[in-house]
Amino acid sequence: AQLPAGLALNLSFPGLVAATGANQRKSIFVAPFDLIVESVAVQSSGFTAASTLTVSVTADGPVVNWPITVTGTVGAATTKLARLLYDNTKTNPAKSFATTSRAFRVFPRGSTITVSVSTSSVAAGSLCTVNLAMREFYGRD
Numbered sequence: 190a191q192l193p194a195g196l197a198l199n200l201s202f203p204g205l206v207a208a209t210g211a212n213q214r215k216s217i218f219v220a221p222f223d224l225i226v227e228s229v230a231v232q233s234s235g236f237t238a239a240s241t242l243t244v245s246v247t248a249d250g251p252v253v254n255w256p257i258t259v260t261g262t263v264g265a266a267t268t269k270l271a272r273l274l275y276d277n278t279k280t281n282p283a284k285s286f287a288t289t290s291r292a293f294r295v296f297p298r299g300s301t302i303t304v305s306v307s308t309s310s311v312a313a314g315s316l317c318t319v320n321l322a323m324r325e326f327y328g329r330d
Contacts, residue, residue, distance in 0.1 A: 198321040200320075204314070208311075215303055237264070239262055241263075244305070246302065
């Protein structure tokens with residue numbers, strides 16, 4: 190038996206400010222196989238105090254309007270935003286939609302996946318890193 194293939198994608202966005210052009214705020218890749226996104230981690234440093242940082246992962250096809258989004262407040266020090274981890278932990282959905290388990294996000298093979306970053310910061314020495322942990326959706330026997 191073979192284990193499903195895995196993919197760790199590490200993206201870096203240096204010098205990110207509010208006025209950064211769209212082509213420097215995004216990274217585009219094609220899914221080499223059917224991917225399950227298991228974790229999205231965002232880390233930043235050198236931003237203006239109390240700035241907002243937003244990372245969005247979208248794909249073409251049926252999931253284009255259903256992005257994975259991580260957002261939070263960052264500053265000059267190294268900041269790690271709340272990591273999205275799809276561990277299927279459940280709470281009562283009637284209490285809070287925000288705390289219910291998140292569905293695994295599957296991107297079919299050949300999907301064009303776009304990782305976009307935006308901020309309200311004006312500090313020129315800023316850096317944002319985005320880490321995606323993914324694995325092959327269909328395992329082989």
